[in-house]
Amino acid sequence: MSAVRTVLGDVPADQLGVCDAHDHLFFGSPRLPGQELQSESAARAELQAFVAGGGHSVVQWTPYGLGRRAADLPPLSRETGVHVVAATGLHQAVHYDDETLAGLRGRLAGVFFSELTDGIGTSGVRAGLIKVAGGFHALDAHARWTMSAAAEAHHATDAPIAVHLELGTGALDVLDLLCGELGVPPHRVILGHLNRCPDFTVHSQAAAAGCCLAFDGPSRAHHATDWRMPDAVRALADAGHGDRLLLGGDTTTAAARSVNGGPGMPYLLRRVRPRLTVELGEELVARILTRNPGRAFGVQWR
Template identity: 80%
Template sequence: MSRIRTVLGDVEPEWLGVCDAHDHLFFASPRLPGQELNSVSAARAELTAFRDQGGGGVVQWTPYGLGRRAADLPALSRDTGVHVVAATGLHQDVHYAENVLEELRGRLDEVFVAELTDGIGTSGVRAGLIKVAGGFHALDQHARWTMTAAAEAHHATGAPIAVHLELGTGAADVLDLLCGELGVPPHRVILGHLNRFPDPVAHLQAARSGCWLAFDGPSRAHHATDWRMPDAVTALAEAGFGDRLLLGGDTTTAAARSVDGGPGMPYLLRRVRPRLAAVLGEEVVTRVLTDNPAHAFAVDWR
């Protein structure tokens, strides 16, 4: 039976409710000094604000080594009543010190499987997805290493693989590797950040593969393509791919949180949802925010 693996345990897919399919409660990278998401109280306030807009679930894509604070996630979920899904996986190599990556050589897939089945560190919190990343219009050696490990972990557990597309590019290469060479079923792959590269042909090609298409990032002020997102989502829905779409906020800096004056998680429901409903209709948008993530993150766990 398919279940969604949350930080409080496996739940029925329909329990997820209205879902922010890609966001971060905690995140820390040397590439974003001074903007770490590391405050428990701020995370609680952000989840509460999201819940007050009708939100029911948040999928945190923060992977290994980037400040996930897995041990803090169960209490936040219980306190706010919002389901939270945690991630294993590995980001681009620029986010890590070389010694961290060297320690993972030869056992990366084992780390992913352990965090999916046994728990992250000593927290007991099991991850519910694997997050990896591509490069700009290409896949370097690091991306191929991490995606190969992710595919092996998928085959061992059934977990979905969520992919950071650098500036929204490289979707075809990612699908060729994961679904072609490595045998991951397309419906277990989630492509993130497609809004950053609003190429309708690339979007349609990806949709035809059967993978999930995530449009995420309204919390990131420097993404000048956000205004094209409604047109891209509308085009895909009108082409018959409304059942493959996901929406997320991708809050990665403290300044982007609503509690610190940014749009944050609630913006997805406060502004993005009605904007899309105006062109797609409420029924389609409800499906994108509820039915689609319930299917995308539900797994027959092995």
Template identity: 80%
Template sequence: MSAVRTVLGDVRPEQLGVCDAHDHLFLRSPQLPGQELNDASAARAELAAFRAVGGGSVVQWTPYGMGRRAADLPALSRTAGVHLVCATGLHQAAHYTPELLEEVRGRLAEVFVSELTEGIGTSGVRAGLIKVAGGFHALDEHARWTMRAAAEAHHATGATIAVHLEHGTGALDVLDLLCGRLGVEPGRVVLGHLNRSPDPVIQRQAAEAGAYLAFDGPSRAHHATDWRMPDAVRALADAGHGDRLLLGGDTVVAGARSVDGGPGMPYLLRRVRPRLALELGEELVDRVLTENPGRAFAADWR
């Protein structure tokens, strides 16, 4: 049977409850110096705040080599009463040292499979999805390398592949590669950040292909998100693609946490949910937050 692989073990899709389908509790990158998410106490408080407004699960997209702190996640999940899904995968090259990339050269798919089936390091925590990334309107060789490895790991395990789209661009190139050339079923692909490039034609084409569309990071004022997202989501729902939609917060720096003065994870349910309910109705928004993530991240694990 299909199951979502959480840090505490596999659960049925319907057990996720209300799901933040793309966020981060821990994250470290040379691109974000001094802004690391690396405070376990703050992560615990953020999860508690999310739980207090009705949150039931968080899918953490932090991949390999970016400070996931996988060993800390089970205790955080138990304490908060929130299901957590951890990622394997690899981000853009700019987020890593050349030495780290060289360490996994030639064995990247093997690393992904091991973290999905055996565990991340000595933590005992198994990853529940593969996260990779495209570039701005293009896929460079690094992106193609990571996506080939992701596809190989997907075929070996059944895991969903979640893709960071740089500024929301390159969705169709990603689908051409993963689904057209590498044989991944579109329904096993989650495209992130489409709200950052609010092109209704591209969004419709991606949904028609069968991929999941994640509208994440809605609180960022420098992206065209808050005021355009309801119209985009309504257009997709009206076109019959309500079952392809996901919502997330994508908290990537410490100052964005609600416990540090930012919107954080609770914003998704405090502000985004009621705003979308005005456009779509409570019933559809509830399904987007509960049923859709369960289908998107569940797998028939191999």
């Protein structure tokens, strides 16, 4: 049976409930000084607000070395009743120092495999996905290295691979590498941040390849605004790709949390869900939030 690997163990894929398919409870990067997500109480408050809006599951895309705090995830999951999925993987090179990257040379796929099967560090928490990242309209050597390692770990475990697309670009290059050269089945690849580059033609081509497509995060000043996202989602649904669409909040800074006056996790259900319901209808939006995440993150673990 297909199962989603949560921080409290494997859960049948059809039991996730309403799912935020891309978010962060803990996250820290030198690119965002002073905005680290490191407060356990704030993380708990976000989860509680998400539950109050009807949420049941959160997939944390925080990868290796960026403050995952894996040991703190199980207590938060138990206390709030939310299924939480942790990630292994590696972000863009700019998020790490040279020493960290050098220490992973020659063993990256092994790190991913170990965190999926044995657990993250000494926490015992097993990751449920591999998160990697592309560049702006291109794949540099770092992206190719991390994606090659992710593909190797995938082939050993069947774990899904979630991809940060820089400003929503480079989707087809990612699929050429992961699915073409490296042999990852398209349905095991999740492309993130497609809302940030509303190129409907590229979206359609990526969907036709068979991957999952995530529209994750409320708009920011330098991104395509929220009003364009429903059109992109509707176009994909009308073309018959509604079963591979995902929605997420992608809270990456302390200022963005609802407890600090930002949209936070509750925004997905408080504003995005009703906005999309106007365009797509309640049944399809419910399916995107419940059934689709189980398909994207649920695998028969090896």
